[in-house]
Amino acid sequence: MRRNYLFVGTALALIATPAVAETLREAMVKAYNTNPNLSGERANVRAIDENVPIAKAAGRPGLNATGGFSQNVINGPGATSLNSPERSLNAQTQFTVPLYTGGAVKNSVRGAETRVEAARLGLRGTESELFTAVVGAYMDVIRDEAIVGLNQQNVKVLDVNLQASRDRFQVGDLTRTDVAQSEARLALARSQLQTAEARLISSRENYVRLVGDVPGSLDTPPAIPGSPTSADQAVGVALDNNPTLLAAQKSRDATEFDIKTARAGRLPRIGAVANGNYFNYLGTLGSGVNIPGGVGSQNGTSATAGLSLTLPLFQGGLPGAQVRQAQARRGQAIEQVTETERGVIANTRSAYAVWKSSEEVIASSEVAVNANKLSLEGVRAENSVGNRTILDILNAEQELLNSQVTLVTARRDAYVARFALQAAMGRAEARDLGLDGGALYDPVTNYDRVSGKWNDWSGDPAPQPIATTTRQTPAQGSEVTRPLDPILDAPVDRGVENPAGEPK
Known part of the structure; x- marks a missing residue:
């Protein structure tokens, strides 16, 4: 049974602060309702649901009818219509009820039901992966917008510096x-x-791919509360509740029923059989043959009932x-469970480490940004009195830009890693x-709709697209x-002075 570790803190944050989190929530809702990967996985789960009634059908009664008509074209020498009628019409019905199949039906049904549970867990994992990807795409757009803004600001600053340098060169103050x-x-x-603009475009297009709509202006996402206090604690929770790992475990459990189903092929099978026959x-x-008292009945019916036993010998x-x-x-x-478990442990520890590391980088980068501004x-100021060169100014501006980009990137990495955790x-x-x-x-x-169906002629409407296309985006x-x-x-410093002391 699934353990409910409800992400109550985030839910409250998303609901309590709609002005801040509304856009992120809308992005997730759009992805949940229109993403083709998720809607396709739902269809896959529905297909796996049908394995249960398919398995049950092998243990249910069956009714068959056969019939035929024959016309003699050539009668061999000595053949008479007494033993070879010119025409015949026949029909047979057979009703069978499986009574014992060696456990094949029972284990096949249990295996199918276990795989249905695995598919549901896999759907949970797909949801989780989609939301993680949406958060990553959302934060990528925010990060890359900030980096573009910083680079635009840097270009403006350097353009002002170049104009000032040219002016000072004209008066002989610079070389x-x-x-x-x-x-x-x-x-x-x-x-x-x-380069930053191209990366921003790529991030926005990736957002459109996942969400199905353009990002527009994105608000700052809400904080993510409820994080573990240690990597070991996070791993412990993940091993108990990670849907991908739970799905692998259910798939492993289903294979035990497959073995029992295969072994049933060596055991006897017993069934009840009823047959009905009609001939005409x-x-x-006896056409053309004169026999006193007639030649027998031209038509008739018969019925039989009994048990059938199939005993495989070789x-x-x-x-x-x-x-x-x-x-x-x-x-x-079994090995796939171990592989999945390894991946869950590695991903959990990695996400925890990236989150903690990014938090430290954020703190350090904030200090670096403020220090680089000063x-x-x-x-x-020192350049204005001749103690610093133009190259010193250019290097200081580049160091400020680098620290700003590092801060923006660390904020993105911390948020995405925390959500991935x-x-x-x-x-x-x-x-x-x-x-x-x-x-x-x-x-x-x-599942409840289809698992008990017996109707051979039932079906669903023709599938229609659920996910939205982005062709018109x-x-x-x-x-x-x-x-x-x-x-x-x-802000761009436009207060650079020329040698005459007049602001540029």
Whole structure:
């Protein structure tokens, strides 16, 4: 049974602060309702549901009818219509009820039911992976918008520096080397801006792929509470509740029933059988033959009932091969559980380490940004009195930009790693996140609908697309829609003075 570790903290954050978290919630709801990978996995679960009535059908009664009509075309020598009627019509019905199948039906049904449980857990894992990807794409757009903004700001600053350098070169205060250094740094900054813009476009297109809609202006996401206090604690929760691991374990359990089903092929089978027969020679029996008292009935019916016993004696090694095959597949499933467990442990520990490391990087980068701002101001002031060169200013500006980009990247990494940690612990599914975009998908509903069906002619409507296409979505651009965080904002210094003391 699934343990409910509800991600209550995040759900409350998403509900209690709609102004902050509304856009992230909307992105998740859109992905939940329209993502093709998720809707496809739901269809896969419905297909796996059908294995249960398929397995049950082998133990249910069966009714068959056969019939035929024959017309003699050529009668051999000595043949008479007494023993070879010209025409005959016959029909037979057979009703069978399996009474004992050696456990094949019972174990086949149990195996199918266990795989249904595995499929539901796999669907939970797909939900969790989708939401993790959406959070990553969401934070990528925020990060790359900030980096583009920082590079745009850097280009403006370097452009002002270049104009000031040229002016000072005209009056003989600087050399041609100083101007060349400013020109080179501005050209490099423009190329870095183009790279950042391309990366922003890629991040937005990835967002469209996952969510099905353009990102627009994204709000700051809510905090993620309820994180573990240690990596070991996180691993313990993940091993108990990670849906992908639980699905692998259920798939392993189902293979035990497959072995029992294969062994049933060597056991007797007993069934109840009832047959009905009808024949009609259409008046051609004894045609043209004069026999006193007639030639017998031209038509008739008969019925029989009894038990059938099938006792396999030798099948050419087929059952043994099927048993060995099922055992080998169980061995594979056992190893897959171990592999999945290893992956869960590694991913959980990695996410925890990245989260903690990114938090430290954030703290250090905030200090570095503030320090580099002061350093840049000091270098500019010292340059105005001749104690610093233009190259010193350019280096200080680059160091500030680098620390700002490091801070933005660390914030993104910390948030995504923290959410990935929740996902690894089985706490990042639709029910856990408190999404309110309509009724949540319940795979049990379809199972209850189909598991007991007996009708041979039942079916569902033709499948229709559920996921939305992005064909009409406009190509994404690199415009910046979010203002820079105050700690990142470093206004362009247009107060550089020329030798005459007049502001530029």
